[in-house]
Amino acid sequence: MPIYEYLCPSCNGRFQKLVSGFSDPPGLACPRCGGQEVRRAISRVAVLKSEEARAEALADPSMFAGLDENDPKSIARWAKKLGKELGEDAGEDWDEMVDEMLEEEMGREAGEGDEADGDEDGARPKKSAPDDLGWAD
Numbered sequence: 001m002p003i004y005e006y007l008c009p010s011c012n013g014r015f016q017k018l019v020s021g022f023s024d025p026p027g028l029a030c031p032r033c034g035g036q037e038v039r040r041a042i043s044r045v046a047v048l049k050s051e052e053a054r055a056e057a058l059a060d061p062s063m064f065a066g067l068d069e070n071d072p073k074s075i076a077r078w079a080k081k082l083g084k085e086l087g088e089d090a091g092e093d094w095d096e097m098v099d100e101m102l103e104e105e106m107g108r109e110a111g112e113g114d115e116a117d118g119d120e121d122g123a124r125p126k127k128s129a130p131d132d133l134g135w136a137d
């Protein structure tokens with residue numbers, strides 16, 4: 001007999017229940033608040049469809065393992081991993097989108113962007129240290 005996880009929208013609780021077959025057992029109610037509007041979390045993907053669970057996945061430290069937020073390639077790898085977590089919710093073009101974002105990011109870093117007209121962060125000259133501070137060598 002499979003154990004299903006149920007979510008209770010009333011109290012944001014979740015609980016497991018032993019269920020025979022595909023239908024919910026009669027008189028099913030949230031053990032915490034007694035609410036009967038509980039939803040079965042059919043699969044991991046289905047669980048991830050709720051915003052709450054998605055935030056949970058994002059908060060999972062293992063999701064960020066090896067992520068270097070200063071490295072666009074690392075972020076892209078992570079984003080693709082996240083796309084797999086989101087399943088069909090992420091959409092078929094997820095990986096493609098990530099690649100485009102990566103290319104954009106890499107182009108910007110290399111200073112190859114032609115559309116830098118209104119870019120405030122782009123071409124800011126590096127401040128050179130003033131050498132008139134009177135520091136003796």
Ligand SMILES: [Zn+2]
Nearest residue numbers: 008011030033
């Ligand atoms: Zn409840």
